[in-house]
Amino acid sequence: MNIIDRRLNPQGKSLANRQRFLRRAKEQVVKAVRDASGKRGIQDIENGEKVTISTGGVREPSFHRSGAGGVRDYVVPGNKEYVEGDTIARPESGGGRGGNEGSPDGEGDDDFRFVLSREEFLDIFLEDLELPDLVKQKVKQTESHSLTRAGYSVTGSPANLNLVRTMRNSLSRRIALKRPKPADMLELEALLREAEDRGEDPEKLREMRDQLERHYLRSKRIPFIDPIDVRYNRFETVPKPIAQAVMFCLMDVSGSMTEHMKDLAKRFFMLLFLFLKRRYRSVDIVFIRHTHEAKEVDEETFFYSTETGGTVVSTALEEMQRIVKERYPENEWNIYAAQASDGDNMSSDNARSAGLLRDGILPLCQYFAYIEVAAEHNMGLSALGRETELWRTYKTVQGPDLPIAMRRVRSRREIFPVFRDLFAREKAGA
Amino acid sequence: MSAVIDKTDSLLYDGADWDYDQIKRVYDAIENIALKDMGLNVYPNQIEVITAEQMLDAYSSIGMPLMYKHWSFGKHFARDEMLYRKGYRGLAYEIVINSSPCISYIMEENTMTMQTLVIAHAAFGHNHFFKNNQLFQQWTDAEGILDYLEFAKSYIGQCEDRYGHHAVERVLDAAHALMNQGVHKYPKKRSLDLRLEQKRERERQEYQEQTFNDLWRTVPKAAVGGNRPSKSVSERKKLLGLPEENLLYFLEKKAPRLEHWQREILRIVRHMAQYFYPQKQTKLMNEGCATYTHYTILNEMHRRGMISEGAMLEFLHSHTSVVFQPEFDDQRFSGINPYALGFAMMQDIQRIAETPTDEDRYWFPDLAGRGDGMGALRDAWANFRDESFVLQYLSPHLMRKFKMFSVRDDAEDPYLLVENIHNERGYRGIRKLLARQYDLGFLEPDIQIVDVDLAGDRKLILHHRVTNGVLLDESDAKAVLRHIANLWGYEVQLVEVSALSDAILKEHAVTAPSGIGG
Numbered sequence: 001m002n003i004i005d006r007r008l009n010p011q012g013k014s015l016a017n018r019q020r021f022l023r024r025a026k027e028q029v030v031k032a033v034r035d036a037s038g039k040r041g042i043q044d045i046e047n048g049e050k051v052t053i054s055t056g057g058v059r060e061p062s063f064h065r066s067g068a069g070g071v072r073d074y075v076v077p078g079n080k081e082y083v084e085g086d087t088i089a090r091p092e093s094g095g096g097r098g099g100n101e102g103s104p105d106g107e108g109d110d111d112f113r114f115v116l117s118r119e120e121f122l123d124i125f126l127e128d129l130e131l132p133d134l135v136k137q138k139v140k141q142t143e144s145h146s147l148t149r150a151g152y153s154v155t156g157s158p159a160n161l162n163l164v165r166t167m168r169n170s171l172s173r174r175i176a177l178k179r180p181k182p183a184d185m186l187e188l189e190a191l192l193r194e195a196e197d198r199g200e201d202p203e204k205l206r207e208m209r210d211q212l213e214r215h216y217l218r219s220k221r222i223p224f225i226d227p228i229d230v231r232y233n234r235f236e237t238v239p240k241p242i243a244q245a246v247m248f249c250l251m252d253v254s255g256s257m258t259e260h261m262k263d264l265a266k267r268f269f270m271l272l273f274l275f276l277k278r279r280y281r282s283v284d285i286v287f288i289r290h291t292h293e294a295k296e297v298d299e300e301t302f303f304y305s306t307e308t309g310g311t312v313v314s315t316a317l318e319e320m321q322r323i324v325k326e327r328y329p330e331n332e333w334n335i336y337a338a339q340a341s342d343g344d345n346m347s348s349d350n351a352r353s354a355g356l357l358r359d360g361i362l363p364l365c366q367y368f369a370y371i372e373v374a375a376e377h378n379m380g381l382s383a384l385g386r387e388t389e390l391w392r393t394y395k396t397v398q399g400p401d402l403p404i405a406m407r408r409v410r411s412r413r414e415i416f417p418v419f420r421d422l423f424a425r426e427k428a429g430a
Numbered sequence: 431m432s433a434v435i436d437k438t439d440s441l442l443y444d445g446a447d448w449d450y451d452q453i454k455r456v457y458d459a460i461e462n463i464a465l466k467d468m469g470l471n472v473y474p475n476q477i478e479v480i481t482a483e484q485m486l487d488a489y490s491s492i493g494m495p496l497m498y499k500h501w502s503f504g505k506h507f508a509r510d511e512m513l514y515r516k517g518y519r520g521l522a523y524e525i526v527i528n529s530s531p532c533i534s535y536i537m538e539e540n541t542m543t544m545q546t547l548v549i550a551h552a553a554f555g556h557n558h559f560f561k562n563n564q565l566f567q568q569w570t571d572a573e574g575i576l577d578y579l580e581f582a583k584s585y586i587g588q589c590e591d592r593y594g595h596h597a598v599e600r601v602l603d604a605a606h607a608l609m610n611q612g613v614h615k616y617p618k619k620r621s622l623d624l625r626l627e628q629k630r631e632r633e634r635q636e637y638q639e640q641t642f643n644d645l646w647r648t649v650p651k652a653a654v655g656g657n658r659p660s661k662s663v664s665e666r667k668k669l670l671g672l673p674e675e676n677l678l679y680f681l682e683k684k685a686p687r688l689e690h691w692q693r694e695i696l697r698i699v700r701h702m703a704q705y706f707y708p709q710k711q712t713k714l715m716n717e718g719c720a721t722y723t724h725y726t727i728l729n730e731m732h733r734r735g736m737i738s739e740g741a742m743l744e745f746l747h748s749h750t751s752v753v754f755q756p757e758f759d760d761q762r763f764s765g766i767n768p769y770a771l772g773f774a775m776m777q778d779i780q781r782i783a784e785t786p787t788d789e790d791r792y793w794f795p796d797l798a799g800r801g802d803g804m805g806a807l808r809d810a811w812a813n814f815r816d817e818s819f820v821l822q823y824l825s826p827h828l829m830r831k832f833k834m835f836s837v838r839d840d841a842e843d844p845y846l847l848v849e850n851i852h853n854e855r856g857y858r859g860i861r862k863l864l865a866r867q868y869d870l871g872f873l874e875p876d877i878q879i880v881d882v883d884l885a886g887d888r889k890l891i892l893h894h895r896v897t898n899g900v901l902l903d904e905s906d907a908k909a910v911l912r913h914i915a916n917l918w919g920y921e922v923q924l925v926e927v928s929a930l931s932d933a934i935l936k937e938h939a940v941t942a943p944s945g946i947g948g
Contacts (some may be wrong), residue, residue: 001454001456001457001474001475001477001764002475002476002477003450003453003476003477003478003479004476004477004478004479005478005479005482006478006480006484006535007479007480007484007538008478009480009484013484013487013505014486014490014491014503014507015486015501016504016505017490017491017499017500017501017504018507018508018612019504019506020499020500020501020504020595020599021501021502021503021508022504023501023507024501024599025505052754056765058501058502058558059905059909060502060505060507060606061607061905061906061909061910061913062607062608062609062610062900062906062910063610063611063875063877063894063906063907063910064610064874064875064906065875065900065903066500066900066901066902066903066904067900067903068841069841069899069900069901070840070841070896070899070900070901071838071839071840071841071898071899071900072838072839072840072898072900073836073837073849073863073866074836074837074839074863074867075756075766075834075835075836075837075839075863075864075867076763076766076834076835076836076837077757077758077766077832077834078756078757078758078760078763078832078833079758079834079835079851079852080757080833081831082835082848082851083848083851084849084850084853085847085848085854086844086847086848087846087847087848088837088845088846088847088848089845089846090839090844090845090846091810097836128467143825149483150482150516151518153539154446154539154541158588165831172747173743173747176743176747177614177744197485214638227816228446228740228744243838247618264595268474279852304476373751386455
């Protein structure tokens with residue numbers, strides 16, 4: 001006889017199969033996710049309710065008999081009351097008894113479904129989106145580990161005790177070994193006392209006492225919970241790469257920004273946040289709002305408090321620069337910035353903003369996205385191609401090698417497409 | 431009988447933890463009981479310790495240590511993993527492979543008692559069955575299977591490199607869909623030698639390369655069906671070896687537009703199907719044999735004081751949950767548990783052989799009271815498959831014990847009819863019907879290739895002989911036909927014909943594909 005320890009063999013032997021499966025199922029999965037995301041708001045995506053998909057393309061068909069029609073015979077165990085010639089009402093779904101014998105093979109599983117969790121949903125939703133390639137140079141690839149659930153084990157730390165499993169084992173063992181129940185013993189005791197009071201036959205009394213004694217002994221010998229009952233949740237360590245990112249949200253909150261515009265901006269920021277969250281373990285967010293002066297604020301203030309004043313974009317850029325210098329050294333952090341504005345700026349500030357952006361901000365950033373939000377009714381004008389101050393300014397900065405992108409958004413419907421468009425993976429390979 | 435001895439001295443192990451030393455000791459003890467007391471005859475054993483994840487891996491590749499790559503294995507892995515991680519389902523304690531040496535996988539998480547159980551169950555029970563049952567002897571080549579898998583894996587890998595994933599996947603998908611129709615059900619003249627297969631494949635290819643001559647391409651082709659006088663139908667069928675029920679075999683040999691490597695892939699899948707065919711036919715017996723073996727061995731070990739009371743209890747706990755048979759109206763019911771019925775039948779055979787009742791004498795005149803229960807079992811294990819085993823050995827005693835009854839479900843009637851129950855009038859009926867539940871020849875639809883219109887449009891015609899009026903599942907049948915058409919290259923038609931009246935009940939057809947051969 002040979003004993004071979006295979007535990008150290010390379011893991012993930014089925015990885016290649018898994019990849020083939022995903023490649024195969026992908027079309028359906030992606031389609032289902034897209035369909036679902038079209039119907040949902042961003043809030044829902046964040047809540048991440050589950051999507052169930054049926055994947056017809058990964059069906060493994062075979063010749064087998066259909067489940068309906070014809071004459072079938074089943075032999076099943078557990079007859080209680082039937083005699084020959086009895087009739088039984090047909091079970092509703094036809095699944096019922098003997099169903100398994102009915103289908104000659106166990107492979108009729110063409111409604112193979114798997115449920116996407118929020119995580120997986122986002123993964124796929126954001127799947128063919130990619131951060132621009134240059135990012136990867138700076139990603140800090142330190143390995144860390146995290147734990148994931150993986151079945152049960154017989155050893156573990158008390159904190160991981162699985163109570164349900166343990167009690168289930170304990171219960172079945174107690175039943176199997178006929179451990180007397182406390183209630184039964186109490187009852188016996190009461191009976192005994194009653195009998196004693198009544199002055200029952202001493203022979204009978206002794207018998208009862210003996211029995212009680214036996215019960216006591218038995219319940220002492222058979223522990224309520226035995227070490228063999230105990231089950232622990234098992235965890236496995238899974239390596240995770242660490243990379244940290246910071247996201248700067250810049251927004252113009254001057255009077256010209258309407259609620260509608262802010263809402264659009266918020267949606268965009270949220271998507272970006274979710275997206276970065278997929279790529280980086282920890283994402284810091286810095287909110288900077290500006291009128292004619294810029295301030296770092298918390299989320300609540302950022303989105304909901306109003307402010308009045310003029311519009312000087314460069315102040316926000318300066319503030320960002322300052323914060324980066326103070327807290328987020330660029331060699332350790334992946335820096336992303338998204339700016340939302342209605343496009344207004346003081347004319348005198350345009351040159352300064354462009355200069356700051358080109359020389360100060362862009363070299364720091366992995367990516368700088370400028371979203372110009374517009375009122376919905378504005379469509380006519382924009383369609384004519386009228387460009388705002390800021391748009392024209394930033395356009396001068398735009399260059400093929402610079403990580404800046406600019407888009408206009410007018411309605412909620414456009415958020416997804418614009419976002420996808422911004423981060424769509426380059427189709428070079430395809 | 432033996433004097434009271436200090437039991438802890440002879441205990442082979444104590445507690446739940448295991449190590450290699452203990453496994454060796456336990457193995458030797460089991461081997462001693464299995465070979466000497468039970469008279470089992472096994473392939474050399476190889477026991478491999480694996481982790482839970484590796485067990486999942488093995489699951490997904492139909493339990494084989496090596497397997498070519500295909501998405502369906504990934505699909506099964508995804509499902510098994512999800513079920514396992516969420517705790518819906520445990521993993522099997524072991525997987526055993528019909529090979530020589532016989533490989534049994536045991537999981538590192540098992541307790542020592544479980545390892546003992548697994549070794550007795552797999553390394554001796556299943557192993558003995560693999561080596562001695564006539565179906566396995568006839569159809570599988572335990573010596574060569576691992577080498578052949580190695581070859582299959584690398585061959586398909588090479589094909590993927592050479593012709594692309596997609597092309598290979600297309601052939602494999604089609605072949606997998608036909609796996610159930612890819613076995614020879616009747617013995618051939620010579621036994622299967624999988625090692626030779628590799629050599630023959632290499633030779634075929636070399637021969638082709640040597641004799642390749644581009645000149646042949648330039649020879650003008652004879653007009654289709656031109657100068658050959660059209661033969662009679664029966665002559666044509668004879669030439670093509672029709673009717674043929676092994677669809678994979680027919681396509682491999684006769685499909686006009688397949689490339690050499692595509693035929694080879696069909697051949698590989700066909701060999702796989704053939705290799706597993708005996709296992710499908712002997713599930714009940716195989717598990718019954720293994721369960722009976724572990725039960726006997728563990729009890730004997732306990733009797734000899736080799737394992738502690740605690741270990742025995744743990745063993746009994748797992749054993750009883752394995753042989754649990756829910757009744758038909760129980761929500762856990764999902765058919766007859768092969769472990770339960772198999773184990774019960776093995777015990778019953780032993781009982782009949784050793785302490786028969788009058789009823790047994792009447793029903794089993796040859797077996798009852800012959801004395802040597804173990805010998806009777808070994809005979810049964812060697813010479814039967816599930817269907818014939820049930821037909822031969824299912825006793826009235828067991829039918830009563832399981833309270834078996836048979837139900838007829840006729841779609842024409844508004845209700846189900848109880849036909850037989852476990853009484854004098856019903857025993858034979860139940861036994862016959864139960865045996866048929868295990869008869870693959872009856873369970874799987876009878877599908878044959880009956881004709882090819884070679885002179886015309888090369889349409890392939892298949893017949894399904896319908897028994898009891900149960901037709902094929904339509905959408906799946908269509909999908910499989912599509913696969914067949916992909917391989918065959920021309921139109922394919924499937925006709926469902928009543929086995930009783932030869933009346934045509936239904937027709938399916940798919941048109942010629944855009945071409946697989948390229």
